[in-house]
Amino acid sequence: MEEKKPLSHHKQESEEQHSSRREFLQKVGVGSVLLSAGAVGFQTLRSLVPNVLYESARKFKIGLPTQLSEGVTFIEDKQLYIFKEGKSFYSISASCTHLGCTVKHTKLNQPKEVEIHGEKKTITSEFHCPCHGSKYYADGTNYAGPAPRPLKWYKLELSPDDGQLIADMGIEVEQNFRLTV
Amino acid sequence: MQFLNQLTALYKKLTWTWNPGSDKEAGDAIVKNVLLHAFPNKVSKGSLSWKYSMYLGTISFVLFVILVVTGLILMFLYVPSVERAYSSVKDLEFVVSFGWLLRSLHRIAAHLMVAVVFLHMVRVFLTGAYKNGKSVGSNRPLNWIIGLGLLLMTLLLSFTGYLLPWDQLAYWAITVGTNIASSAPVVGDKIRFFLLGGNFIDQNALIRFYVLHVFFLPMIVVFLFVWHMWRIRKDGGLAVVDQEALTQKPEKVIPVKSKTYSLLGITNGSSVHVQTTMVNEEENSVASIPNLTRRLWLVTLGTIIVTVILSIIFRAPLEAAANPAVTPNPAKAPWYFLWLQEIVTISTIPLGFVTINGALIGGIILPTVMICLAVWWPYRDPSGINSVGVWFAPERKKQNRIFIIICLFIIIFTIIGTFLRGPYWNFYFPWEAWPTMPVKY
Numbered sequence: 001m002e003e004k005k006p007l008s009h010h011k012q013e014s015e016e017q018h019s020s021r022r023e024f025l026q027k028v029g030v031g032s033v034l035l036s037a038g039a040v041g042f043q044t045l046r047s048l049v050p051n052v053l054y055e056s057a058r059k060f061k062i063g064l065p066t067q068l069s070e071g072v073t074f075i076e077d078k079q080l081y082i083f084k085e086g087k088s089f090y091s092i093s094a095s096c097t098h099l100g101c102t103v104k105h106t107k108l109n110q111p112k113e114v115e116i117h118g119e120k121k122t123i124t125s126e127f128h129c130p131c132h133g134s135k136y137y138a139d140g141t142n143y144a145g146p147a148p149r150p151l152k153w154y155k156l157e158l159s160p161d162d163g164q165l166i167a168d169m170g171i172e173v174e175q176n177f178r179l180t181v
Numbered sequence: 182m183q184f185l186n187q188l189t190a191l192y193k194k195l196t197w198t199w200n201p202g203s204d205k206e207a208g209d210a211i212v213k214n215v216l217l218h219a220f221p222n223k224v225s226k227g228s229l230s231w232k233y234s235m236y237l238g239t240i241s242f243v244l245f246v247i248l249v250v251t252g253l254i255l256m257f258l259y260v261p262s263v264e265r266a267y268s269s270v271k272d273l274e275f276v277v278s279f280g281w282l283l284r285s286l287h288r289i290a291a292h293l294m295v296a297v298v299f300l301h302m303v304r305v306f307l308t309g310a311y312k313n314g315k316s317v318g319s320n321r322p323l324n325w326i327i328g329l330g331l332l333l334m335t336l337l338l339s340f341t342g343y344l345l346p347w348d349q350l351a352y353w354a355i356t357v358g359t360n361i362a363s364s365a366p367v368v369g370d371k372i373r374f375f376l377l378g379g380n381f382i383d384q385n386a387l388i389r390f391y392v393l394h395v396f397f398l399p400m401i402v403v404f405l406f407v408w409h410m411w412r413i414r415k416d417g418g419l420a421v422v423d424q425e426a427l428t429q430k431p432e433k434v435i436p437v438k439s440k441t442y443s444l445l446g447i448t449n450g451s452s453v454h455v456q457t458t459m460v461n462e463e464e465n466s467v468a469s470i471p472n473l474t475r476r477l478w479l480v481t482l483g484t485i486i487v488t489v490i491l492s493i494i495f496r497a498p499l500e501a502a503a504n505p506a507v508t509p510n511p512a513k514a515p516w517y518f519l520w521l522q523e524i525v526t527i528s529t530i531p532l533g534f535v536t537i538n539g540a541l542i543g544g545i546i547l548p549t550v551m552i553c554l555a556v557w558w559p560y561r562d563p564s565g566i567n568s569v570g571v572w573f574a575p576e577r578k579k580q581n582r583i584f585i586i587i588c589l590f591i592i593i594f595t596i597i598g599t600f601l602r603g604p605y606w607n608f609y610f611p612w613e614a615w616p617t618m619p620v621k622y
Contacts, residue, residue, distance in 0.1 A: 026185070027185060030185060030188060048375070048378065048389075049374075049375060049378075050378055050379060050385060053379050053380065054384075055379055055380060055381055055383060074506075076505075076506030076507075077505065077506055079505070097538075098360075098525075098529070098538065098539065098540060099357045099361065099364075099525070099540055100356050100357070100360040101353065101356065101357070101508040101512055102505075102506065102507065102508040104508075104510070128605055129508075130508050130510030130511060130512055130604065130605055130606075131353075131357060131508065131511070131512045131606065132522070132525065132526040132539075132606045133605040133606035133607060145529075145606075146525060146526050146527065146528070146529035146538075146539040146540075147529070148529055148536040148537065148538040148539070
C-alpha cells in the first residue's frame with residue numbers, strides 16, 4: 001500500500017501537467033482566433049480611412065492683387081471671404097464656428113460703434129449665420145447666437161512666380177494679419 | 182482565465198443547439214427555436230385590445246416593410262454618385278412612371294415610422310410595460326433597451342437617407358449633423374473625418390451614407406426586430422398579460438393539449454405557456470388565428486392606406502442641387518431633429534475664458550444623457566408589480582408626469598423649429614411674413 005502512494009501521486013501530477021498543457025493550448029487557440037479577428041477588424045476599418053483625398057486644394061491662387069475689387073470678394077467653392085482695403089489684404093473663413101454653415105457678409109444700413117476686445121471701433125458690416133442666427137463683427141469676432149469662437153482668419157501670400165494672391169486655408173493667422181502689396 | 186471561461190460560456194450559449202449534450206438539451210433546441218416563437222398559438226383578450234397597445238409596434242413593422250419594398254425598387258433607379266445622384270432623383274420625380282409615388286411613399290413611411298416608433302415608446306412607458314411581472318424568466322428591461330436601439334436605428338436610417346437626393350436640404354442637414362459629431366472633445370474631428378471619408382461632404386460621404394442606409398442599418402434593424410419579438414414571447418407576452426394574471430384567481434392549469442411541445446417545455450420548466458399557469462387560458466384567451474391575424478391584417482391595410490393617401494397629398498420636395506457655397510436661409514435639419522437644433526441654438530455657454538459649443542451640449546451631451554437615463558430607468562423604477570401593463574397606473578403618477586413633460590418639451594421644440602423659425606433662425610409667428618432673402622452671397 002505504501003508503495004502505491006507515490007505512484008498515484010505521480011499519476012496525479014501528470015494529469016495536472018496534462019490539464020495545464022490543455023489549458024495552455026486552449027488559450028493559444030482562443031488567443032489566435034481573437035488576434036486574427038482583431039487584425040481583420042483593424043484592416044477593415046483602416047481601409048475605410050482614405051490615404052489620398054481627391055478634394056480641392058487648401059492652398060490656391062486667387063488672382064492678381066490688382067484684379068480684385070476693393071472691399072469684399074467671396075470665393076464660393078472655398079467658403080472664404082477676401083478683403084481688400086487699398087493695398088492691404090486679409091481673408092476670413094465663411095464657415096460658422098458653431099456648425100459650419102456659410103455665414104453671410106451683411107452691409108449695415110448705418111455704421112455701428114462697437115467695442116471689440118476693449119477697443120472702440122466703427123464697423124460698417126457684419127457676418128450673419130443663416131442656420132442658427134450667430135452674429136460676428138466685421139473682424140469675425142462672435143457677439144451673438146450660439147457661435148463659440150471667432151471666425152478663422154487664413155494666411156494670404158504672394159506667389160513668387162506670377163505675383164498672384166495665394167490663400168492658404170491650412171494656416172490660421174491672428175486677426176491683425178494684413179498682407180500689404 | 183475568467184475571460185476565457187466567459188468566452189467559452191458565450192460560445193456554448195450560441196452553439197449548444199447544434200451540439201446538444203443531452204436529450205433534454207436536444208428537446209430544448211427545438212422548443213427554443215426562434216422561428217417557433219415568432220407567432221403565438223393563443224393570445225389573451227387583453228393583449229388583443231385596441232386600447233391597450235394601439236398596435237403601434239405592428240404599425241412600425243408594416244411601415245418598415247413598406248420602406249424595404251419601396252427602397253429595394255428605388256435602388257434600381259438611384260445612382261449614388263455626386264454627379265448623378267441629384268439627376269437620378271429628379272428623374273424619379275419627373276421621368277420615371279410612378280417614380281414620384283415610390284419616392285413619396287418611401288419618404289412618408291420614413292417620417293411616419295419615426296413618429297410611430299416614438300409613440301410606441303411613449304405607450305410602453307405610460308403602461309409600465311418595460312417592467313417584469315411575475316412570470317419566470319422575463320426580462321422586459323432588456324426588451325426596452327432593444328426597443329431604444331430600434332428607435333436610434335430608425336433615426337439613423339432617416340438621417341442617412343436624407344443625404345441621398347444630394348439637394349440643398351440634404352447637403353446642409355448633413356453639414357449640421359456631422360459638425361455636431363465633430364464638436365465632441367478630442368476625437369470629434371477624427372469621427373467626422375471617418376464618417377465623411379474626408380474633410381468635406383463629397384463622394385466618399387455619399388457612398389458611405391448610401392451603404393449604411395441600404396445595407397448595414399436595415400440589417401441591424403432586422404436583427405433587433407427579431408430579438409424584440411422573441412423577447413416578447415419569452416417575457417410571457419405583452420405586459421397586460423401579467424395584469425390579467427394578477428386580477429384572476431390563481432388556478433392550477435394543466436398543460437394545454439393544443440401545444441405539441443408542452444411536454445418538452447415541462448421538463449425544461451421554462452416554456453412560456455407553463456409559466457403562465459395562473460391565467461385560465463381557456464376563458465381569457467382566444468386562438469391567434471383568426472383573432473389576432475384579422476387585426477394584424479386590418480392594421481396593415483390601414484397603415485398602407487394612410488401612407489398612400491399622405492404620399493399623394495404631400496409630395497416629396499426636391500430643392501436645388503447641393504451647393505456648398507450657398508447655405509439656404511433658414512437651414513433646417515429634418516423635423517425629428519429640429520428639437521435638437523433648437524437646443525444647439527440656445528445652449529452655447531460662455532465660461533469666462535472658454536466657451537462651450539452648444540453643439541457639444543445639445544448635440545452630444547444631452548442626447549447621450551437622455552439615452553443613458555432611458556436605459557437605466559427600468560432598473561431603478563420603484564413602482565410595484567400592480568402597475569405593470571396598466572395605462573396611467575396611480576403608483577406611477579409622478580414618473581409618468583416627468584416623462585410626459587420631457588416628451589412635451591421635445592414635441593414643443595420640434596413644433597417651434599418646424600413652423601416658427603425663419604431666416605437667421607429668428608422667431609416668426611405663422612401669420613408673419615418672412616423677409617425675402619437673397620439667394621446669392
